[in-house]
Amino acid sequence: MPSPIKIIECPRDAxxxxxxxxxxxxxxxxIQSLLRVGFDTIDFGSFVSPKAIPQMVDTAEVLAxxxxxxxxxxxxxxxxxxRGAMDASVHNEIDYLGYPFSISENFQMRNTHKTIAQxxxxxxxxxxxxxxxxxxxxxxxxxxxxNPYGDPWNVDIVGEWTERLHNMxxxxxxxxxxxxxxxxxxxxxxFSNLIPKYPHIEFGAHLHTTxxxxxEKIDAAYKAGCKRFDGAIQGFGGCPMAKDELIGNMPTxxxxxxxxxxxxxxxxALSFESAYNEASKIFKTYF
Numbered sequence: 001m002p003s004p005i006k007i008i009e010c011p012r013d014a015x016x017x018x019x020x021x022x023x024x025x026x027x028x029x030x031i032q033s034l035l036r037v038g039f040d041t042i043d044f045g046s047f048v049s050p051k052a053i054p055q056m057v058d059t060a061e062v063l064a065x066x067x068x069x070x071x072x073x074x075x076x077x078x079x080x081x082x083r084g085a086m087d088a089s090v091h092n093e094i095d096y097l098g099y100p101f102s103i104s105e106n107f108q109m110r111n112t113h114k115t116i117a118q119x120x121x122x123x124x125x126x127x128x129x130x131x132x133x134x135x136x137x138x139x140x141x142x143x144x145x146x147n148p149y150g151d152p153w154n155v156d157i158v159g160e161w162t163e164r165l166h167n168m169x170x171x172x173x174x175x176x177x178x179x180x181x182x183x184x185x186x187x188x189x190x191f192s193n194l195i196p197k198y199p200h201i202e203f204g205a206h207l208h209t210t211x212x213x214x215x216e217k218i219d220a221a222y223k224a225g226c227k228r229f230d231g232a233i234q235g236f237g238g239c240p241m242a243k244d245e246l247i248g249n250m251p252t253x254x255x256x257x258x259x260x261x262x263x264x265x266x267x268x269a270l271s272f273e274s275a276y277n278e279a280s281k282i283f284k285t286y287f
Contacts, residue, residue: 004227004266005222005227005228005229005259006040006041006204006227006228006229007039007040007229007231007252007255007256007259007267008039008040008041008042008043008076008204008228008229008230008231009034009037009039009041009042009043009231009232009233009252010042010043010230010231010232010237010249011027011030011031011034011042011043011044011232011233012043012044012045012046012056012077012078013043013230013232013237013249014232014233014236014237014249014279014283015027015055015056015236015237016046016053016055016056016237017055017237018055018283018286018287020286020287021054021055022055022282022286024058024061024062024065025065026282026286027058027062028062028065028066029278029282030275030278030279030282031044031062031066032066032067033271033274033275033278034073034275035066035067035068035070035071035073036070036071036268036271036274036275037073037267037268037271037272037275038072038073038266038267038268038271039073039267040073040074040228041073041074041075041076041095041096042073042074042075042076043076043077043078043098043230044059044062044063044066044075044076044077045059045062045063045077045078046059046077046078046079046080046084047059047060047077047078047079047083047084047085047087047088048078048079048080048084049080052080059077060087060091063075063091063093063094066093068093074095074096075093075094075095075096076094076095076096076097076098076138077091077094077096077097077098078097078098078099078100079097079098079099079126080099080100080111080112081112081114081122082122082125082126082129085097085099085125085126085129085130086129088135089129089130089132089133089135090133094135095135095136096135096136096137096138096172097126097129097130097135097136097137097138098137098138098139098140099123099126099137099138099139099140100112100140100142100176101119101123101139101140101141101142101161101165102116102119102141102142102143102178103116103141103142103143103144103151103153103157103158103161104142104143104147104149104151104153105149105151106147106149106150106151107142107143107147107149107151107178108142111142120164120168123137123139123165123168123170124168127168127169127170136171136172137170137171137172138172138173138174138204139165139170139172139173139174140174140176140206141158141161141162141173141174141175141176142176142178143176143178143179143181144158144175144176144177144178144182144190145175145177145181145182145183145186145187145190146179146181146182146186147178147179147181148179148181155186155189155190155193158175158190158194159193159194162194162198162201166198166200166201170201171200171201171202172201172202172204172228173201173202173203173204174203174204174205174206174228174230175190175191175203175204175205175206176206177205177206177207177208177209177217178208179208180208180209180210180213182207182217183216183217184216184217184219184220185220187205187207187217187220187221187224188220188221188223188224190224191203191205191220191221191224191225191226192224192225195224195225195226196225202227202228203225203226203228204226204228204229204230205217205218205221205226205228205229205230206230206250207221207229207230207250208248208249208250209235209248209249209250209251210248211235211248214250214251214254215254215258217250218250218254218255218258219258222258229250229255230249230250231249231250231251231252231254231255232248232249232250232251232252233251233252233253233275233276233279234251234252234253234276234279234280234283235248235249235250235251235254236248236249236279236283236287237249253272253276256272
């Protein structure tokens, strides 16, 4: 029997770049539908500056209104600094703090207004805050498959940062294809080399994609040993801090299609259909 796959649904990533404010009750309704599906984790919101991501200003309000009594899904909130980590850590319902750590100096400045060196210090502080509040930190290596800014990138640089993050105590590391720059070869090379070398790290794939390249990206990551995948229903969203030509998120329905064929997807199909319909309504209205 194949090992179970962890699918992380990312409504936060899907919604954060939408300029029209989605009412809190609509966010709650949508996330509530996702909680019934059986995803391992829901990336539901973020504790970041409302000037940077105004769509997520009501994350604490959304959290307060969610009914978590009948779900097995864990909750993840994105944070960009120690203040965000402290704000998120007071909520017992949150299991994971997600921290975007870019190996592109330009993107790290755009995303968090810090250099990579400053971000290392921030990450250590976040790890300390998480440990005291019984939360796990998920580190996203942003621009993990290359960048459009001309910053140095190669697989050795990714490996060196993985080693450093491992030594800092990071246990969950998601390689993020922020601008859709990955290809099957780079995905295979990175995961097939990193996963065996760091058995105590849970590696994830946060892949952005076009409609024509989703299969080859999932296939490459899975066959290289990745068991943790981020997605967003219908591929909505992308990073508002990246280039203007946004590449969509990995569509969750494509992930489910791929893993259903491998008989290791145990999500509730009827609940997923309901959530899919909720996504159509909310994004058709506000996107």
